[in-house]
Amino acid sequence: MILSIASGKGGTGKTTVALLLAASREGTIIADCDVEAPNCHLFLRPKWETETRAGVMVPRFDMDKCDGCGRCVQYCLFNALAVAGGTPLLFPELCHGCGGCLLACPREAVSEERREIGVFRTGVATMNIPGQRLISGLLDVGTPAAAPLIKTMKKQLPHDADIILDCPPGASCSMVAAVAGSDYCLLVTEPTPFGLHDLELAAGVSGMLAIPHGVVINKSDGGRGDEAVEGWCAAHGVEVLARLPNSREFAAKYAAGMIDGEYREAADTLWRRLDREYRRRSDG
Amino acid sequence: MVKELVIASGKGGTGKTSIGAALTALAPAKILADCDVDAANLHLVVGSRLKEAHDFFAGFAPVVDEEACLHCGRCTNLCRFDAIEDGVISRPLACEGCGVCAFNCPAHAISMVDKKAGQWLVSETRHGLLVHAELGLAVDNSGKLVSEVRRQAKSRAEKRRLPLIITDGPPGVGCPAIAALTGASLVLAVTEPSLSGIHDLERLFFLCHHFGVPVAVCINKADISEENTRAIVALSRRERAPVVGEIPYDDVFREAALTGCTVMETGSAALTGEIRRLWLAVAGLLGVEPGKAAAWGLERLIDRLGGRRGMP
Numbered sequence: 006m007i008l009s010i011a012s013g014k015g016g017t018g019k020t021t022v023a024l025l026l027a028a029s030r031e032g033t034i035i036a037d038c039d040v041e042a043p044n045c046h047l048f049l050r051p052k053w054e055t056e057t058r059a060g061v062m063v064p065r066f067d068m069d070k071c072d073g074c075g076r077c078v079q080y081c082l083f084n085a086l087a088v089a090g091g092t093p094l095l096f097p098e099l100c101h102g103c104g105g106c107l108l109a110c111p112r113e114a115v116s117e118e119r120r121e122i123g124v125f126r127t128g129v130a131t132m133n134i135p136g137q138r139l140i141s142g143l144l145d146v147g148t149p150a151a152a153p154l155i156k157t158m159k160k161q162l163p164h165d166a167d168i169i170l171d172c173p174p175g176a177s178c179s180m181v182a183a184v185a186g187s188d189y190c191l192l193v194t195e196p197t198p199f200g201l202h203d204l205e206l207a208a209g210v211s212g213m214l215a216i217p218h219g220v221v222i223n224k225s226d227g228g229r230g231d232e233a234v235e236g237w238c239a240a241h242g243v244e245v246l247a248r249l250p251n252s253r254e255f256a257a258k259y260a261a262g263m264i265d266g267e268y269r270e271a272a273d274t275l276w277r278r279l280d281r282e283y284r285r286r287s288d289g
Numbered sequence: 290m291v292k293e294l295v296i297a298s299g300k301g302g303t304g305k306t307s308i309g310a311a312l313t314a315l316a317p318a319k320i321l322a323d324c325d326v327d328a329a330n331l332h333l334v335v336g337s338r339l340k341e342a343h344d345f346f347a348g349f350a351p352v353v354d355e356e357a358c359l360h361c362g363r364c365t366n367l368c369r370f371d372a373i374e375d376g377v378i379s380r381p382l383a384c385e386g387c388g389v390c391a392f393n394c395p396a397h398a399i400s401m402v403d404k405k406a407g408q409w410l411v412s413e414t415r416h417g418l419l420v421h422a423e424l425g426l427a428v429d430n431s432g433k434l435v436s437e438v439r440r441q442a443k444s445r446a447e448k449r450r451l452p453l454i455i456t457d458g459p460p461g462v463g464c465p466a467i468a469a470l471t472g473a474s475l476v477l478a479v480t481e482p483s484l485s486g487i488h489d490l491e492r493l494f495f496l497c498h499h500f501g502v503p504v505a506v507c508i509n510k511a512d513i514s515e516e517n518t519r520a521i522v523a524l525s526r527r528e529r530a531p532v533v534g535e536i537p538y539d540d541v542f543r544e545a546a547l548t549g550c551t552v553m554e555t556g557s558a559a560l561t562g563e564i565r566r567l568w569l570a571v572a573g574l575l576g577v578e579p580g581k582a583a584a585w586g587l588e589r590l591i592d593r594l595g596g597r598r599g600m601p
Contacts, residue, residue, distance in 0.1 A: 013328050015460040016302005020485070041461030042300040042492065044485035082349055082388045082401065103369055103387030146495045149432060149464035174301045174460055175327030178429035181382055197546040199306065203328040209426045213382065230547055253513075253538060260483035260514040 006283055007168045009187035011211070013203025015174035017195045018223035018249070020044045023171040024264050028134045029272035034166050038155050038183035039173040040123060040142035048262055051128030051139050059142070059157040060119035061102045061150075066093050070114035077106035077115060098149050121145065123154040125161070133264050152182035159186070176206035184211065189283055190218040191246070196230025201237060208243060217286050219244045221275070224251040244282070247275045291446045292474040292575045293439075293454045295324070295502075299489030301460035303481045304509040307542045307552060308534075308564070309457045310334045313416040314553040315568040317580025319453040321414065322442035323421035324469040326407065326434045331457045334551055337412035337419055345409050345422065345437060347430035348386040349401035351378055357398035364390035364399065382427050406430050409437050411445075416551075418445060432468035435459070439469070452577050462489075462496045470497065475575055476504040478530070482517035490521065494528045505574055507534035507567055533574070534567030536560070 008026070010019045020037075023045065027033045037045040064077070064086075073091035085099035086106060097120050107115045123144040130137040142158045144151050151173065159182075162168055172183035184190055190211045194204040204220065211218040220238055225231050225248040238245050249271060258264070296309040310331060313321050323331040358376060365373045372384035391399040407424040420442040422434050442454050456473070459465040470476050476497050480490045490506070497504040506525045511518045518535065525532050539560055545552045553561055572579035 014302070014330070015298075015300055041463045041466075042485070042489040044300070044488065047484040047488055080388070080392055082386060101385050101387055103385065103389050104367075105387050105389045105392060108367070108389065108393055144463060146462050146492055147467070147499050149467055151461075151463045152429070175431075176426050177327050177424055177431050178427070179463065180327075181427045185382070197543055198333045198549065199330040199546055202330060202333060206328055206426060213427055224543075228547075230543070251543075256510070256538070257513050260481070260486075260510075260517060262484040 006189065007170065007187040008279065009170040009172050009184045009190045009216070010193060011172040011180060011184055011190055011207050012174060012193045013176055013207035014199055017193045017200055019193050020048070020171055021259060021264065022191065022193050022221055022223065023169050024048055024134065025268050025272040026275065027137055027169055028264065029269055030167065030276055032166060033169055034138045034140065034162065035169045035171060036158065036162060037139065037141040037171045038158065039171055040144040040151050040154050040158075041173060041179070043141050043143055045139055045171055046141050048133050048264060049130035049137055049139050050132040051130050053126045053128040055127045057125055057161070058121050059123050059125060059154050060121045061100070061153045062104070062117040063097050063100045063102060063120045064095060064106045064115045065118040067114045067116065068092070070112045072112065074111065076109045076111060080105050080109035102153070122148045122150065125154070125158045151179040155179060155182040176203070176210045180207070181210060181214070184216060185214055187216055189279060189286075190216045191221055191279070192218055193221045193223050194234055195224045196222055196226065196228070196234050198233070200230070201234050204234065205237065208241065217282065219246040219282060221246055222248045225249060226251045246278045247271055291443060291454060292452060292577055293443075293456060294571065294575060295456045295458045295470045295473040295476050296479055297458040297466060297470055297476050297493055298460055298479045299462060299493035300485060303479050303486060304542060305479045306330045306334070306457050307546065308479050308507060308509060308536065309455060310551040311553050311564045312568050312571065313455050314551045315565060315580070316453055316455060316572070317578065318451045319417055319455050320442045320446040320449070320451055321417055321419040322438050322454055322456040323419065324435045324438055324456050324465065325459040326422040326424040326431050326438065326465065327459060329421045329423065332412060332414070332419060332421055334546060334549055335414035335416050335419060336549060337414045339410060339412050341411040343409050344405055345407045345434055346403045347406040347433045348404045349388060350381070350384065350386055350404040351388070351390055351399050352402050353378065354398045354400070357396045359396045359398070361395060364394060367393055385429070407434055409434065409441060411441070420445065432464040435465050435468035453575065462492050466496065467500070470502055471500045473502050475571070476502050477533070477571060478504055478506045479509055480506060480521060481510045482508060482514040482521055484517070487517060487520060487524065491524065494530065503574070504530045505533045505571065506530050507536065508532065509536045510538040511535040512537045531574070533570035534563065536563055536567070
């Protein structure tokens with residue numbers, strides 16, 4: 006099963022839930038897809054085994070052939086190209102690597118070269134869950150587009166293991182890139198108006214991608230915020246699969262890079278419910 | 290010239306919106322902007338009343354003329370984003386709107402149309418005018434929408450001759466964060482003393498230095514880990530970023546969000562005092578008038594006695 010963990014909003018406890026779930030089932034692999042701010046490795050302190058630079062393809066101009074006609078500029082819908090003084094200019098941050106300029110060039114003056122955007126590493130945890138396998142992406146700072154790195158990283162995942170994807174916050178392209186293709190999406194929320202607002206967005210994306218989803222209420226205190234989230238879930242037919250209590254001690258342990266063993270039981274229950282949901286969906 | 294304060298954090302959940310909202314309650318004359326267009330939250334705590342909504346178009350989407358289509362499969366072969374299968378745009382969410390399918394269709398059966406990517410909004414709030422946005426679900430171009438929100442906030446601040454824009458920034462260090470903080474007068478990095486907070490703060494420092502934007506640091510939940518707080522203070526010193534606030538962990542942030550107000554309206558005197566000191570330091574760095582921030586406690590008392598706390 007590929008299980009993605011998303012939330013819309015940051016700081017709700019996606020990473021915590023990912024780690025709790027991994028800790029309670031051996032043989033899972035965590036893929037940290039929050040490449041702008043990956044955090045799983047901070048808890049697992051992995052011994053890195055492989056490192057792969059990820060890149061996107063951007064155009065390269067053969068100036069012996071290019072006559073500066075500007076056809077490529079006309080065809081680039083991302084405004085990544087311009088011609089100045091007969092010379093083509095590339096703004097690589099805007100390029101999506103669609104290859105349109107190659108096809109547009111009447112003189113075959115355009116080829117492609119790799120532009121590096123980040124890195125991903127695989128490793129084995131030495132702390133908290135020793136032996137846990139982790140793959141973690143890290144976007145180069147100053148690089149705008151996270152989605153290509155996430156996609157490249159996901160292609161490297163094995164097909165025969167349970168995989169937990171720790172997804173980026175939000176509900177736009179990088180979150181979609183991370184969640185797409187998963188069997189089930191676990192939406193972690195916190196019982197505040199912020200959490201609920203962003204949960205609605207994230208659930209909307211899961212719906213558009215036709216990925217079954219359920220909710221975990223983290224930092225739950227059984228108060229008004231919980232009621233609001235539960236009310237929304239009931240009204241939209243989304244199941245609340247687990248509640249993790251709000252606790253300052255937990256926050257302090259998290260701050261120090263530890264995950265608490267006492268949540269083990271909650272994680273086991275969550276896995277059982279996930280398995281059941283997953284089986285029900287795949288049978289039906 | 291209008292000054293622009295951008296509240297950023299590298300990572301989500303550190304309290305950007307809560308602390309940003311508290312500052313908007315203190316700053317005397319300003320426009321508010323919410324650049325977390327993916328998941329805007331500021332309007333939830335400043336009591337917003339929608340005044341304007343404008344469609345935001347960015348990028349293109351292909352439309353296929355079924356009658357003209359020859360089903361030759363050329364578009365399927367050329368699409369690098371796996372959005373087209375057997376001549377059908379089967380995965381529209383994967384489409385990046387590059388137009389390769391349209392430009393290379395031998396039957397000219399595909400055209401590219403403007404794509405609605407969201408809305409930008411203007412609302413009246415208890416603490417001034419707010420420019421915010423809603424990005425369409427699963428859409429890219431968030432950076433462009435962020436730029437639009439900033440442009441609108443700036444023009445309104447200029448028109449009203451207001452000296453300051455307070456912007457709630459998006460998390461992360463990618464496209465929306467870059468669009469939100471380039472050219473700002475000051476970035477206030479709201480961090481928390483966790484390992485992840487420190488890690489993401491380092492990346493935010495790098496980004497701010499990369500774009501030459503000055504940065505100051507506010508440590509939220511500072512008493513959760515003294516050790517990590519000390520580490521952040523040391524890191525900030527190395528990065529030449531002044532630490533302008535240390536806010537203690539307080540459940541009142543949750544309470545405030547639940548009641549739809551800022552912590553200035555519900556918090557204890559110790560907490561609001563800390564935030565007032567934060568605002569005075571930030572105003573000093575920005576070179577704007579701090580206003581009557583220092584007398585805010587008194588004003589709150591008067592408000593309370595008068596029974597008008599301006600809450601919904």
